[in-house]
Amino acid sequence: MSSRWWSGIAAGFFALIVAGANLVRAPVWLRTSSYGAVRWVAEAHAAWQTRQWPEIESPHFRLRYREQDATVAPIVLAAAEEAYAPVEEMLGNAPRRQTLIILYPDRRSLALQFGWPASESAMGVYWGGVIRVLSPLDWISAEDLQDIARIFTTSGPMAHELAHLLVDERARGNYPRWLTEGLAQYVEKKITGFTMPGSLTAREWYSLRSMDYGYDGLPDQALAYRQSLLMTEYMVDGWGLATVHRLLDELGKGITLEKAFQEILGMDLEAFAAAFTREYPVEKYARSH
Secondary structure (H helix, E strand, O other): OOHHHHHHHHHHHHHHHHHHHHHHOOOOOHHHHHHHHHHHHHHHHHHHHHHOOEEOOOEEEEEEEEEHHHHHHHHHHHHHHHHHHHHHHHHOOOOOOOOOEEEOOOOOHHHHHHOOOOOOOOOEEOOOOOOEEEOHHHHOOOOOOOHHHHHHHHHHOHHHHHHHHHHHHHHOOOOOOHHHHHHHHHHHHHHHHOOOOOOOOOOOOOOOOOOOHHHHHHOOOHHHHHHHHHHHHHHHHHHHHHHHHHHHHHHHHOOHHHHHHHHHHHHOOHHHHHHHHHHHHHHHHOOOO
């Protein structure tokens, strides 16, 4: 095949991926109606980029890695399988097919996929049907493989990122950032006991709007993640996890978050935010305990 043909395919992939990244600002009907196509392209692009990487697989996952991570690749795959059943049980749905996991050897190579600075501290990222994970060898100082496996299973990102995947599939890409981050942390806390640190300086909660479109740019990221978790816990405690499942299902039909809250929770977003603020005063709950 000619290089010009491949260039055209690559350009098309890039255009659709950019379009997918911008869908968070698109009308909800466009998010859900284009969800399948954009996700397919994103998955295909990631698979094509890593087509020459070594691969191992399990019943629910395919994992691609670099040679320097050959000793820990089975550990990451096993942790994913261990998280699969409890995450599926909590969120009430399962991936439709094997999920691709890409294991990056260092922070720089992971950050490069998203144009982040090499100092970015993320250990895992879900986007477009693919879970990207930072190698345990980059952040775990233990040398014994059993110790690495234990630490990665309890402190690694697999349950968190798998939860993002299931939320994305159930709501078909139509959800606010705070909701997926809140549910991912909720699942992670229940399964591993891990909770992110809260904010030491917060004076007020963020608005729901800023917790969606401007999430990554919020100056106090610790507060944003803490608030996401607490709002999710507030919903689960007040209405039940099954009601949150119904909320995701309604969002997956292409309705707005405002309408979904009114139909499923019986209140609009403004009332929800006000009720949350009353129940969880920032001066008491911004810091994790």
